[in-house]
Amino acid sequence: xxxxxxxxxxxxxxxxxxxxxxxxxxxxxxxxxxxxxxxxxxxxxxxxxxxxxxxxxxxxxxxxxxxxxxxxxxxxxxxxxxxxxxxxxxxxxxxxxxxxxxxxxxxxxxxxxxxxxxxxxxxxxxxxxxxxxxxxxxxxxxxxxxxxxxxxxxxxxxxxxxxxxxxxxxxxxxxxxxxxxxxxxxxxxxxxxxxxxxxxxxxxxxxxxxxxxxxxxxxxxxxxxxxxxxxxxxxxxxxxxxxxxxxxxxxxxxxxxxxxxxxxxxxxxxxxxxxxxxxxxxxxxxxxxxxxxxxxxxxxxxxxxxxxxxxxxxxxxxxxxxxxxxxxxxxxxxxxxxxxxxxxxxxxxxxxxxxxxxxxxxxxxxxxxxxxxxxxxxxxxxxxxxxxxxxxxxxxxxxxxxxxxxxxxxxxxxxxxxxxxxxxxxxxxxxxxxxxxxxxxxxxxxxxxxxxxxxxxxxxxxxxxxxxxxxxxxxxxxxxxxxxxxxxxxxxxxxxxxxxxxxxxxxxxxxxxxxxxxxxxxxxxxxxxxxxxxxxxxxxxxxxxxxxxxx
Numbered sequence: 239x240x241x242x243x244x245x246x247x248x249x250x251x252x253x254x255x256x257x258x259x260x261x262x263x264x265x266x267x268x269x270x271x272x273x274x275x276x277x278x279x280x281x282x283x284x285x286x287x288x289x290x291x292x293x294x295x296x297x298x299x300x301x302x303x304x305x306x307x308x309x310x311x312x313x314x315x316x317x318x319x320x321x322x323x324x325x326x327x328x329x330x331x332x333x334x335x336x337x338x339x340x341x342x343x344x345x346x347x348x349x350x351x352x353x354x355x356x357x358x359x360x361x362x363x364x365x366x367x368x369x370x371x372x373x374x375x376x377x378x379x380x381x382x383x384x385x386x387x388x389x390x391x392x393x394x395x396x397x398x399x400x401x402x403x404x405x406x407x408x409x410x411x412x413x414x415x416x417x418x419x420x421x422x423x424x425x426x427x428x429x430x431x432x433x434x435x436x437x438x439x440x441x442x443x444x445x446x447x448x449x450x451x452x453x454x455x456x457x458x459x460x461x462x463x464x465x466x467x468x469x470x471x472x473x474x475x476x477x478x479x480x481x482x483x484x485x486x487x488x489x490x491x492x493x494x495x496x497x498x499x500x501x502x503x504x505x506x507x508x509x510x511x512x513x514x515x516x517x518x519x520x521x522x523x524x525x526x527x528x529x530x531x532x533x534x535x536x537x538x539x540x541x542x543x544x545x546x547x548x549x550x551x552x553x554x555x556x557x558x559x560x561x562x563x564x565x566x567x568x569x570x571x572x573x574x575x576x577x578x579x580x581x582x583x584x585x586x587x588x589x590x591x592x593x594x595x596x597x598x599x600x601x602x603x604x605x606x607x608x609x610x611x612x613x614x615x616x617x618x619x620x621x622x623x624x625x626x627x628x629x630x631x632x633x634x635x636x637x638x639x640x641x642x643x644x645x646x647x648x649x650x651x652x653x654x655x656x657x658x659x660x661x662x663x664x665x666x667x668x669x670x671x672x673x674x675x676x677x678x679x680x681x682x683x684x685x686x687x688x689x690x691x692x693x694x695x696x697x698x699x700x701x702x703x704x705x706x707x708x709x710x711x712x713x714x715x716x717x718x719x720x721x722x723x724x725x726x727x728x729x730x731x732x733x734x735x736x737x738x739x740x741x742x743x744x745x746x747x748x749x750x751x752x753x754x755x756x757x758x759x760x761x762x763x764x765x766x767x768x769x770x771x772x773x774x775x776x777x778x779x780x781x782x783x784x785x786x787x788x789x
Contacts, residue, residue, distance in 0.1 A: 258769040262294035276303040287325040287763040298332040298761025302754035315741035319770040321714040325763035328708040329509030331550045336755025341633045347745040349373040350755045354676045357505040358546025358588035362395025363443040364675035367706040371715040371724045372632040374697030375743040379657040384691040385425025393684020396675035397442040401703045403677040406439030410466035431482030436472030443504035445511045449478040452501030462667035471499030488530035502543030507552045538564045538571040546588035555585040577612040589628035590758040591635040598625035617652030627674040630757040631681040638671025664688045700732035712783045718773035728783030
């Protein structure tokens with residue numbers, strides 16, 4: 239009976255012809271018969287996965303495989319499927335990155351399959367291990383208004399957990415306080431409670447399958463608004479328990495800089511939740527030790543905020559002149575902003591694009607890219623004063639701005655294109671597009687001073703809004719006409735589009751990158767990469783997954 243089951247599974251999978259098969263166990267050779275052998279850039283076959291099984295190891299920094307266009311089929315608008323096994327660790331000191339891509343940045347044509355693992359998007363860590371599968375062919379940006387959570391004047395941050403998008407708000411009235419809301423679609427938001435009496439939830443993040451919120455007092459005059467009637471301090475962390483219930487997880491304080499009344503950011507580094515503050519009181523970096531205990535890790539002499547995990551370290555921006563980021567390597571601090579030219583006063587957010595760390599700044603809104611030890615300016619969006627939240631979405635880098643609250647797309651060669659009108663049209667001196675998140679295959683943006691949320695769609699993109707579990711996972715992405723589907727361990731977890739609609743085109747002149755893409759390098763192990771010449775059925779994908787369990 240077992241032999242019969244294996245034969246049936248083999249027949250099911252065989253109905254779709256292989257265009258490429260890279261076992262990735264001892265080398266990078268293609269065993270499909272087409273001899274599509276990639277060039278190897280630092281991918282190792284000498285380092286088995288932690289469970290001892292052979293696979294290709296991608297170091298998350300400079301390792302990938304590259305297939306030249308002349309070796310690959312010209313898929314253009316034809317159906318195809320990509321499947322692979324990947325192994326990712328639990329505790330990380332780097333983002334997980336892109337799995338496979340073929341994308342022409344200039345024309346915005348191609349696809350990316352990857353894992354959104356984004357921190358330091360201003361104060362929050364919006365995406366933790368969220369798979370995405372996106373394709374574009376130079377499409378126009380489509381915007382949708384997604385409502386205003388409660389009485390928000392500012393969406394401080396987003397976080398995605400268990401299929402839901404959460405937003406932390408500032409609500410500065412005398413009888414108000416910062417809330418967390420859950421998005422219910424269209425313009426509907428459900429109140430998940432106000433864990434603290436202070437006026438803002440200044441940071442949100444997901445760790446170990448739980449949602450954490452950092453509460454604090456936000457000085458609204460810093461955005462040229464009336465002073466908040468609520469002056470109650472915060473500096474406390476809470477864990478969501480469901481409904482409107484929150485568990486207190488401690489106060490940030492230390493003997494050197496005092497007791498915090500604000501939050502400057504939350505991020506997960508080396509398997510632990512880390513927090514920083516906004517104001518001088520209690521400033522520095524903290525690591526959660528469980529319960530209500532936080533260990534103080536010191537400070538570099540300036541306030542540090544928006545912690546971001548990149549290539550083994552924890553980078554943080556500073557609001558103290560001369561600005562520029564600091565790096566904490568788990569033990570020591572170092573200043574990394576001396577090469578910024580033109581000089582800046584403050585910096586706000588990080589994003590990894592093309593494997594390089596990018597930084598948003600004030601007062602001339604330049605974005606910078608880190609090249610080894612030096613920062614290189616990569617242009618200024620319009621006449622803006624600040625670039626704030628940044629994120630890679632469907633192959634391109636986006637940033638929000640002040641004072642116009644527009645969103646700009648990076649085109650390369652110091653060129654930025656506005657892809658939105660003002661997202662916040664309230665009167666006043668400043669309007670911000672401060673926060674961003676990937677959710678439901680869309681780029682969500684939060685604003686000040688109206689506290690609105692908008693979403694952006696380009697091409698077609700789907701995302702699995704659950705954290706990918708550690709260990710071996712089987713991932714499949716399919717394209718049929720204008721429809722994209724994403725599978726994990728044999729189950730369809732996300733889909734969008736019409737299989738009968740016109741398909742998005744691919745650019746056959748671009749190389750195929752394995753373990754790399756428009757965002758970051760893959761950090762983990764991979765094997766059994768397959769490219770099929772059709773959209774695999776649910777049964778065929780289940781058969782592929784079942785075959786991996788028998789190895």
